Structure formats: structure tokens, C-alpha cells
Amino acid sequence: MNLSPLSEPSVTWVLAAKIGPVELRDCSLMLSAIGIAHQVDRRSGVILVHRNNSTRAIAELQDFREENRNWPPPADQVLPFVRSSNWLTLLMLSGLILLHTISGPWLAASPWFAAGAVSSQAIIEQGQWWRLITALTLHADQGHLVGNCVIGGVMAHLLCKTLGSGTAWLAMLLSALLANFLNIALRTDPHYSVGFSTAVFAAIGIFCGRQLWGGGSLIRHLLLPLGAGASLLAMLGSGNEGGRTDLGAHLFGLACGLLCGFFLRVAGLDQQGSRRSLQNLFFFIALSLIILSWLLAFRKCL
Numbered sequence: 511m512n513l514s515p516l517s518e519p520s521v522t523w524v525l526a527a528k529i530g531p532v533e534l535r536d537c538s539l540m541l542s543a544i545g546i547a548h549q550v551d552r553r554s555g556v557i558l559v560h561r562n563n564s565t566r567a568i569a570e571l572q573d574f575r576e577e578n579r580n581w582p583p584p585a586d587q588v589l590p591f592v593r594s595s596n597w598l599t600l601l602m603l604s605g606l607i608l609l610h611t612i613s614g615p616w617l618a619a620s621p622w623f624a625a626g627a628v629s630s631q632a633i634i635e636q637g638q639w640w641r642l643i644t645a646l647t648l649h650a651d652q653g654h655l656v657g658n659c660v661i662g663g664v665m666a667h668l669l670c671k672t673l674g675s676g677t678a679w680l681a682m683l684l685s686a687l688l689a690n691f692l693n694i695a696l697r698t699d700p701h702y703s704v705g706f707s708t709a710v711f712a713a714i715g716i717f718c719g720r721q722l723w724g725g726g727s728l729i730r731h732l733l734l735p736l737g738a739g740a741s742l743l744a745m746l747g748s749g750n751e752g753g754r755t756d757l758g759a760h761l762f763g764l765a766c767g768l769l770c771g772f773f774l775r776v777a778g779l780d781q782q783g784s785r786r787s788l789q790n791l792f793f794f795i796a797l798s799l800i801i802l803s804w805l806l807a808f809r810k811c812l
Contacts, residue, residue, distance in 0.1 A: 523549060523558040526567045530555060533575065540574050541567060598675045598793055599666050603659050605800075606706060609647050616650040616704065623648060623704065625807040630694035630701040638810060640803035642690040643683065647800065648704035658706040665713040672717070673780050676792030683796045685712035685770045689762035696758075703756045708763040715767020720775045722768070 526548065527537060534555055541548045541557070546567050549558040559567040613622035626644030633641050649655040669678040686709035693708075694701050774780040782788055 522561040524561050524564045526557045526559045526564060527571050528554070528556045529575075536578070537571055537574060540570070544570060546570070596667065596670075598679070599663065599670055602666070602679065603663050606647055606649070606655065606659060610649050610652075610655045613648060615652075621808075625810070626704075626804065628690055628694065628701070628703045630697060633691070633694060638807075639691075640806040642687045643800055643803040644807050645690060645704045646683070646686055646706050646709055647804075649706070650704060654705060658710060662706050662710040662713070665710055665717075669713050669716060672720075673774065674782060674785070674789040674792075676789035676794075676796070677774070677779060677782065678713075678716075680792040680796040681716055681770050681774060682709045682712050682767075683799060685709070685716065685766040686763055689759060689766040692762045692766070693756070693758045703759055705756070705759075707756075708759040711760045711763035712767035712770070715764040715769075716771035716774070717767075718764075719768040719771020719773075720780055722772045722775070 529537065531552065534550060534552065534557065537557060538548065538550050541559070546563050547560060548567065550556075551558070557567075557571070609622075613620060616623055626641060626648055628641050628645040629638070632638045649658065666678065666682065669682065672678070673681065689708050689712060690703070693703070771780075
């Protein structure tokens with residue numbers, strides 16, 4: 511409301527607030543809504559009220575401004591894709607293909623599977639922790655390999671674009687390592703498994719976990735990411751494949767990825783993709799863990 515010039519010269523007007531143009535409009539509407547007569551000077555940004563209403567008007571304005579101090583909430587920051595090295599992802603996938611060419615399909619007599627497959631007895635009772643990593647690089651047959659390379663390649667590529675190649679591969683590896691351990695630690699029966707799919711679901715979990723952090727509604731920042739992860743698990747991770755699908759590894763991969771993605775977002779590590787030296791360091795650590803694990807595996811067998 512803008513009453514100029516004053517229509518009631520006998521009434522004393524006093525200053526109630528001096529604020530910016532955006533708040534000035536909102537405060538004027540609020541005063542009009544509760545029936546307090548006032549005047550607005552838009553050039554100087556002041557609100558004038560009758561002296562006998564000044565105490566109430568000032569209190570109402572203070573309460574209104576306090577309640578709306580952080581409203582509307584800031585929009586979620588959309589992090590851009592980073593410039594990642596596609597050849598690093600191709601290197602890792604090529605390594606999986608090369609290793610399968612050498613190791614062949616799952617055979618009890620194969621030294622590769624004997625040394626590198628997840629074995630609950632060897633890991634828990636004998637402390638062969640490296641199997642948690644080496645098993646990720648082995649595949650039961652060509653169909654198993656192709657499926658993981660196609661889906662895993664897409665997920666790894668997108669994750670590298672989001673986090674940077676080093677952060678993405680190290681996060682996938684560590685999440686899958688923990689998932690493989692939980693998958694055997696929470697079982698009472700002997701368990702054997704191989705395959706990169708645990709890391710694939712860890713990547714899906716990392717994507718979803720990054721969305722759990724931030725302001726906004728419960729549905730947007732909690733239910734939607736969890737629902738998306740569960741849907742992908744049901745669609746991609748629970749197929750029969752002749753009874754060989756390791757649903758436990760997929761489920762724990764998704765869960766560990768969720769925790770990892772949430773941690774990365776809280777710690778701000780998901781925003782370091784442009785720091786090439788850091789990305790190279792993380793990728794070197796991931797690759798070194800894989801090589802070290804295979805060296806330990808064959809050293810144990812010799």
C-alpha cells in the first residue's frame with residue numbers, strides 16, 4: 511500500500527522499519543493483512559505506521575522477518591560433469607577382458623579361481639582378505655563378463671564424469687570390498703563367488719547415496735534415492751542366471767555404495783574431480799590394490 515501524500519495530517523507517523531525493496535513489498539502485504547495502516551516510501555525503503563500502532567507493528571515486522579529469514583530455501587547446487595580420463599575406464603575394463611581370456615571360465619581346477627575367488631573359509635578362517643578384491647576381476651563365463659562390462663562400463667563412465675576417475679574407481683573398489691566381506695561374514699554356510707557385479711551395484715549405490723545429503727523434502731532427499739536404488743537392484747540384480755546370481759553381494763554392494771556416496775558428499779570429496787593430481791593418486795591406489803591382491807593370492811598358492 512502506498513499512500514502519498516498523507517491523507518491524515520493530524521495523525522503522527524513513526525518509522526517502523528527500513529528494509530530492502532523485496533522485503534518492503536512483503537512486509538507491506540503482511541501489515542495490510544493484519545489491518546495495520548501504514549505508508550511505504552519505496553525510494554528510501556521505509557515503512558511508517560501510526561504512533562499508537564507502532565509497538566505492535568514493529569513486533570509483527572520483526573516476527574515476520576525472522577520467520578522468513580531463510581525463505582525460500584536455496585536451490586540445490588547442480589554439480590557439473592568433470593573432465594575425466596575415459597582411457598582409465600577402458601583400461602580397467604580391458605583388464606577384466608584380458609584376465610578372463612587368461613583364466614577361462616569357472617573350473618574347480620583353475621589356479622586363478624582357486625587363488626582369487628571369494629571363499630568364506632579362506633577369508634574368515636585363514637585371513638586371505640585379498641580375495642575380496644581379486645574375486646571382482648574374475649567371471650564365471652563370457653555371458654557373465656559381457657553383462658558386467660556393458661552395465662558396469664556405463665555406470666563407471668558416468669561415475670567418473672561425476673566424481674573424477676580416481677575417486678570413482680577407488681570408491682567402487684572399497685565399497686565392493688566391504689560388500690564382499692559382509693556377504694560372507696553374515697552367512698553361516700560356506701560361500702564362493704566371483705564377478706564385477708558387486709562393484710557395479712556399489713556404483714549405483716554411490717549415485718543414490720550422494721542424493722541423501724542436502725536440504726529439502728524427505729521424499730526428494732531420502733525416499734527417491736533409496737527407491738531408485740531398490741528398483742535397479744530388483745531389475746538388474748535379482749535375475750536367476752541359472753541359480754548363480756549372488757543377490758547378497760548385489761544387495762550389500764548397493765548398501766555399501768549408499769554409505770560411500772553419502773560420505774563422499776558430506777566430506778566434499780565428490781567435488782574434487784577437477785584436481786587431476788588427486789584423481790591420479792586415487793586411481794593409482796585403486797590399481798595398486800588390485801595388483802597387490804593378485805600378487806598376494808599367487809604368493810599364497812606357491
